[in-house]
Amino acid sequence: MKRTTARTTTPAPRLLIALAALALAFLLLPLIGLLLETPWAQLPALLTTTTATEALRLSIITSLLAAAVATILGVPLAWVLARKEFTGQRLVRGIVLLPLVLPPVVGGVTLLTAFGRRGLVGQYLYDWFGIQLPFSTAGVVMAEAFVAMPFLVITVEGALRNIDTRYEQAARTLGASPRTVLFRITLPMISASLLAGIVLAWARALGEFGATITFAGNFPGVTQTLPLAVYSALEVSRDEAIALSLVLLAVSLTVLVSLRGRFLGSRS
Amino acid sequence: MRFPLLAALALSLALASCAPPTADNDDATTITVSAAASLTDAFTEIGEAFTEANPGIEVRFNFAGSSTLAEQINAGAPVDVFAAASSLSMDRARDALAEPTLFASNSLAIAAPAGNPAGIVSLADLQDPNVTFIVCAVQVPCGAATEALLERNGLEVTPSSLEPDVRAVLTKVIADEADAGIVYRTDTAAAGDQVEQIAIADEVNVINHYPIAATKAAPQAADAFVDFVLSESGQQILRTWEFASP
16 A cells, blocks of 8 residues: 555656657557457457358367476476576577567467477478378467467566465475475466466467468367468458457456556455 | 458559659659569569660569559559560550550460479470469469469369469479469579470460550659560560570
8 A cells, every 4th residue: 555655656757648648549559449440349249250251260179288298398497597597597598589580480480490390390290190290280379389488487487486485495404295285285376477477478378370371271169279370361351350360359358457456466 | 260362452553642753853863663474584684774875764673473563553652654475464454554555475385393303394284183383373474374284184183282372383383382383484584594495386386475564643754664665675674584585
């Protein structure tokens, strides 16, 4: 409560307020534009086409799987980065964060060079087991996990660095195994951040476009997720594209609004 | 969230309203030509020849699927010339365009990666469920032509992917991610040794006719470019890339 009072009484320079308003308008106007162009009357019909429902179903399944992959692999990576000192640590952290800044299309190209039919690993998967990741739903999950994992890793790593390690040390001296400490002390202590990381990773996976179309292709029901359906629809029916965009927007906004307090750690 | 195309449209609208790159300039005029992905190589060469013949005019190209280009023009993108791979896509932006003229034609072919690992010899081989083959999305001209081709030959097949333009299909075939792709004959010519072309006989093939038109708002330089494409030298370049006469 004290903090809130302090905030409201701090005088703000007018220029700052003006620029803040400009920033908000810049972010808000495209959303308003979309809402104004939305064909509300046809919305139910547009969102129940086979393309729309298949894309929605596929998007939900693949984004949840991608978030799961990102969590199972990302939490251990975050733990190692936060708790261990090793040579090349800065390089490793750079590599982990790379998908955040890489254009997703480039991410898709790099995935092809690794996991495509003639890729570094992909050629053996294909020659030995006949597994083709491009043009498969598994390929979509990989593309999404690739771009989503950094969100989870940075969130969890930050949380691990901030918690008081004395609780873990106390547990150790009382005879708990490292595994027990991890599951009974460490993970419960960072649960809010972990959840935030998972949700952010999931939201990023849901919106993934470039890496998916490049690595996994575009086929309804198999690899055509919502963003790909928006892209395809835009060339035939603007209304359908806008309707599908609206679904993505609504889902993302809901997630981000409900997450904000937790993510910033400002909820008491 | 990613909405690349919407973003691109918004951006081109913004650009169109504040700084039209088509504005006449004392030194040089730059014209923007939106052309179908299949024209990438031929038009790049035509552009160079055109600038050589008209030193005052620079040509900037915007290659993509014809339907994307039509959508961009409808959204107000600052384009001076539009060359599409089918009249159907051009008609989508018809209101913004002058009278179109046909300038080339093209037909389909099967492209396989170098060495043809799946041993494709005819369209019928695409029915083998073990063959991974990809096509253009039906929204773009090559996809519409592919659909007509498959229908005409009574083939019930399921492709692995519907790619956003013909060059995306070609790229994935070159990379050997797919056993075969249906592309234009000209694309297999452009790819050279990187792909193996499996020809489709004329009597069962589908022919696309390519129209070109300047936009209504375009400067005179745009008409000069259209004339150049239709001229002897323009047509000769199109022939070297294996486009047929319109």
